[in-house]
Amino acid sequence: MKRLLLAGVALSVASAASAADLRARPYPKAAPATVVAAYNWSGFYIGAMGGYGWDSGDASGGFGGGTIGYNWQFPGSQFVFGVEVDAAGASIKDSLTADIGGGVLATEELKINSFGSVTGRAGFALDAALVYAKGGFAWANRKDSISVPALGVSLSDSQSHTGYTIGGGLEYLFTPNWSAKAEYMYTSLGSETYNLGGDLFDSGTIDFHTIKVGVNYHFR
Template sequence: MTYRFVAGLVALGAFALPAAAADMNAGYGYGYAPAAQPMSWTGFYIGANAGYSWGSSGPYSPGGFLGGLQAGYNWQFVGSPFVAGVETDFDWAGISDGAYSLNYFGTVRARLGFAFERILAYGTLGFAYGGGQFEVLGLSNNQTHGGWTIGAGAEFALDRNWSARAEYLYVDLGSSTYNSLIGPATLGFDGNILRGGVNYRF
């Protein structure tokens, strides 16, 4: 009788100890960690950029630095690497040659991209505008240009909120007629923009 009682206790312990050990491990965080959530580009963002531009304006070949701000919104389709978005930006510029200069530049663009987890490669197309100045003998005339832009870029997510990017845009701002002491001058601007930037994503 005693032998059977002891054998029963041993058998009960053999089943109970592993279960208790499993419960202890789970209680102290030694179980399996939950799967990480996939990266998503959906949401609003704001940021800053700086770069260089060069191009042509009639007989002039203006070039120079620019810098400013951007804001936009991305939609990443559920279960898909495709990302669509809209963005607007405004840059102060020092793009000049001879009598002509472009003092500011901005765009409103659509973006369509493909996400590789932390990397987003995209193309972009939209409206562009800028403020030009023509100065002769110390007197200047300012005009607003309107046109279009097309380009491409890539963005890298540094963490959940911050990302860095590089972007190229081709810009055609059309032509405007400037008045001067030597008569009217019809000038536009078409050229290239290379810039880098950072975004904060909400």
């Protein structure tokens, strides 16, 4: 009987010691997860773009050109800032033909041959998507021409106009190096004086709208 009692006491002590050991055993805590953005927009990029333009009158037409720029996105921030330069050849034009008497027809054509801008960009990145606004300096070269074929008359003058442009768009990185974009811009340019055969006239303000799409390659 004493042996059984001693055995029981020894078993109880051993069980208590084992439980205490289990309670005291340390377990390492898992390190907190670190969230890292899958995309970063920082760096230089170049691209090609094209689209359609129109003014408040009847002028309209297509254009195509190129883009170069640089983005800054600080680590841990979703805000993206940048500068961008673009230029395009264009055929945004309007023409009017009228009878100037005796069945003699005269045609006047107004055409934007090229335009471009130097702008700042500010956007908000959602990983691969960037929603942005942009604005800055704009220029365009416009040609005014008058022709009267029956009289062998052809007059023209070209002037460069400067002003501002403002708009915004959406850009999406479909690979780490390539993105596609869609963009709307409003451009307002100051007037210039045109000389057609000695007749001088003021063009007035030139306002036009553009919608463009493009692709950019980002250097990493």
